[in-house]
Amino acid sequence: MKCTSKVASGIAPSATLAISALAKEMKANGIDVIGFGAGEPDFPTPTNIKVAAIKAIVEDKSHYTPSSGILPLKEAICDYLDKSFSLKYKPSQICVSSGAKHVIYLVLQVLLNPGDEVILPAPYWVTYAEAIKMAGGVPVIIETTEESRFKLSPEQLKAACTEKTKCIIMTNPSNPTGMLYSPDEVRALSKVISEEDLYVIDDEIYAFLTYSGDFLSFASVSEDMKERTIVVNGVSKTWAMTGWRIGFCAANAEISKALSNFTSHSTGNPSNAAQYAAVEAYAGEQLSAIMMRDEFIKRRRYFVDRVNAMDDVSCLEPDGAFYIFMNVKKTFGKTLSGVKIESSADFCKALLEKGLVATVPGNAFGADGYVRWSYATSMENIKEGLDRLEMFLKS
Numbered sequence: 201m202k203c204t205s206k207v208a209s210g211i212a213p214s215a216t217l218a219i220s221a222l223a224k225e226m227k228a229n230g231i232d233v234i235g236f237g238a239g240e241p242d243f244p245t246p247t248n249i250k251v252a253a254i255k256a257i258v259e260d261k262s263h264y265t266p267s268s269g270i271l272p273l274k275e276a277i278c279d280y281l282d283k284s285f286s287l288k289y290k291p292s293q294i295c296v297s298s299g300a301k302h303v304i305y306l307v308l309q310v311l312l313n314p315g316d317e318v319i320l321p322a323p324y325w326v327t328y329a330e331a332i333k334m335a336g337g338v339p340v341i342i343e344t345t346e347e348s349r350f351k352l353s354p355e356q357l358k359a360a361c362t363e364k365t366k367c368i369i370m371t372n373p374s375n376p377t378g379m380l381y382s383p384d385e386v387r388a389l390s391k392v393i394s395e396e397d398l399y400v401i402d403d404e405i406y407a408f409l410t411y412s413g414d415f416l417s418f419a420s421v422s423e424d425m426k427e428r429t430i431v432v433n434g435v436s437k438t439w440a441m442t443g444w445r446i447g448f449c450a451a452n453a454e455i456s457k458a459l460s461n462f463t464s465h466s467t468g469n470p471s472n473a474a475q476y477a478a479v480e481a482y483a484g485e486q487l488s489a490i491m492m493r494d495e496f497i498k499r500r501r502y503f504v505d506r507v508n509a510m511d512d513v514s515c516l517e518p519d520g521a522f523y524i525f526m527n528v529k530k531t532f533g534k535t536l537s538g539v540k541i542e543s544s545a546d547f548c549k550a551l552l553e554k555g556l557v558a559t560v561p562g563n564a565f566g567a568d569g570y571v572r573w574s575y576a577t578s579m580e581n582i583k584e585g586l587d588r589l590e591m592f593l594k595s
Contacts, residue, residue, distance in 0.1 A: 211330050219548075223558035234585045235558040236573040239375060239523070241440035243495075245477075246488035249439060252480035256473045265472055267464040268456075269296025269448070273475045276482040277448055285407070285417050287431070289450045295459040296478075298470045300405045300434035300447030301327055304369075306466075307401055307430050307449060308335035310458045316366040321352040322566030323525065325375045325403075329566070332369075340365070341566055346527065349516060350377040350567075354388045358396070367399035370418065373406045376565045376572040377525045378518020383416035390421040393428060401430050405447075408438040408489065410520040411497050419450070427452050437521075438489050439481045446470055446478040496522050499575040499582055506586045512593055524573040525562070532569075537595040544568050555592035557585050 223235035256262075268274075274291035281287040297303045304327065312318070314336035320328055322343050329339045342360050344350045357368065370389075373380045381389070393400050402418045419429035434447030449459065469475075503524050504517045512530040531541045537554035541547050544561035548571055551557050562570030575582055 207334055207336075210333060214326055214330075219558050219560050222552070226556075226558075231556065233552065233556045233558055234577075234581050234588070236575075236577065236581075236585060237558050237560050239437070239521075239574050239576060240442045241437060241492060241522070241576045242578055243440040243488075243492050245440050245444070246481075246484075248484050248488075249441070249477050249480045252484070253444075253473045253477035256476035261472050261476060263472065265469040265475065266460075267467075267469050268460040269294065269469065270472075270475050270479075273446075273479050273482075276479045277450070280482040281431070281450060285415075285420060287417060287419055287426075287450070293453060293456045294448055294450055295456055295463065296446065296448045296470060296475065297463055298447070298467055299445040300403070300432050300436065302445075302467070303432050303434070303447040303449045304328070304401065304403065305331045305334065306459055306462055307432070307451075307455075308332055308337060310455060310462055311335075311367055311399060311401075311430075312337040313366075315364060317362060317364045318366060319357065319360050319368040319398075320566075321350075321356075321368075321370070323350055323374070323376050323562065323570070324369070324566055325371060326564050328369050337366070338364070343566070346516065349379050350374065350525070351379055351381060351385065352389065354392045357389060357392045361392075361396045361398070365396065365398060367401060368393065369401045369403065371403040371406070372415065373410055373518070373520030375406065375521055376523050376560075376562075376567075376570075377516070378521040378523045379516070380410060380413045380415065380519035383414055386416045386418055387421055390418055390425050393418075394422075394424055399428050399430065400425075401432060403432045405433055405437055406521040407433065409493055409496060409522065411493075411500065412517075412519045415520075430455060435478050435481045438492075440492065441477070441481065444471070444474040444477055446474050496575065499579060500524075502579070503573070503575050503582060503586070507589075510590055510593055513589075522574055522576040524575060525567075526571045526573060527569065528562075528571050529569040531593070536592060544571055547571060551589065551592055554595070555588045557588050557592070 219237035226233040274294040312335040419426045431450040435441040539550035548561040560572040
């Protein structure tokens with residue numbers, strides 16, 4: 201008897217979490233490996249946020265809450281969306297859940313019927329394709345190029361649409377490339393989305409971490425696009441709260457109600473104390489978040505300059521997030537540290553085993569020929585890791 205369902209059997213594990221776990225295991229075994237795999241800020245959660253969580257626990261805020269989140273948090277999120285992006289939502293249109301990843305899973309469960317197609321520009325975050333399949337949908341991958349700065353064109357989007365297309369997933373700025381769609385590019389894609397009667401799941405988890413260019417939410421383009429857009433965001437990246445597991449989406453009334461119903465019969469509410477911590481994250485002082493962003497900008501500059509000074513590898517300067525998507529195609533066919541390199545997976549495996557540096561192969565993001573580095577780690581680690589990369593390339 202087969203013990204798993206067809207859906208479960210077809211789901212691949214998260215490559216980024218697997219690389220992070222392997223690096224931690226090697227460190228625990230005394231191996232001096234440096235990890236660049238996980239998209240997790242290396243800063244502590246700001247003190248004011250931790251104090252808010254402790255206060256909630258002391259005040260015995262430790263029982264069930266509404267499944268879609270407490271009202272103070274929804275109100276804080278609405279204020280944040282209004283002040284940051286000029287987006288006006290009612291608290292009833294906000295659904296809070298256990299991290300932005302889980303929110304995306306829930307949205308796909310609510311939107312898709314079996315066989316519905318979801319357009320996914322590549323490179324894409326590793327979870328998207330699997331979450332689509334888990335909801336019974338069909339990922340329709342559209343490849344982009346480095347020449348286009350890994351961005352989808354309206355013409356590509358139009359050509360990919362069929363009668364089965366239900367929605368498109370966009371990340372802005374992107375994971376894994378860090379590229380940002382300009383306001384004009386967002387408007388041009390929105391025109392096609394509206395014409396083809398699609399929804400857009402707009403993952404804005406890195407919106408605060410935008411360093412060059414102007415950010416525009418798809419929901420800001422027009423009232424029609426606001427109805428079509430499910431805005432996804434959370435506290436993980438901006439306030440270094442990855443383990444607190446608080447994410448949210450803002451959507452039209454029908455989708456929001458369906459999401460609330462879905463959570464009431466699946467996870468129930470996210471952690472009570474974590475919700476009160478998130479209230480402080482959105483409504484409290486933002487100096488810590490700004491300081492983290494400034495540090496990411498310094499690391500980005502150093503990383504790009506170092507990589508582009510090396511032989512056989514190169515990268516574009518990202519507009520946001522905290523990733524470098526390094527082109528390693530020139531290493532294919534070569535032997536490095538005794539290992540023949542034929543793919544990005546080969547490159548990452550050899551770099552980990554021989555150079556003691558953990559990165560994520562591009563094929564996990566639908567783009568073989570590239571390697572993702574996270575610069576959400578200390579400058580000391582970045583310098584040492586790039587020294588090891590340079591040594592590995594010269595081998």
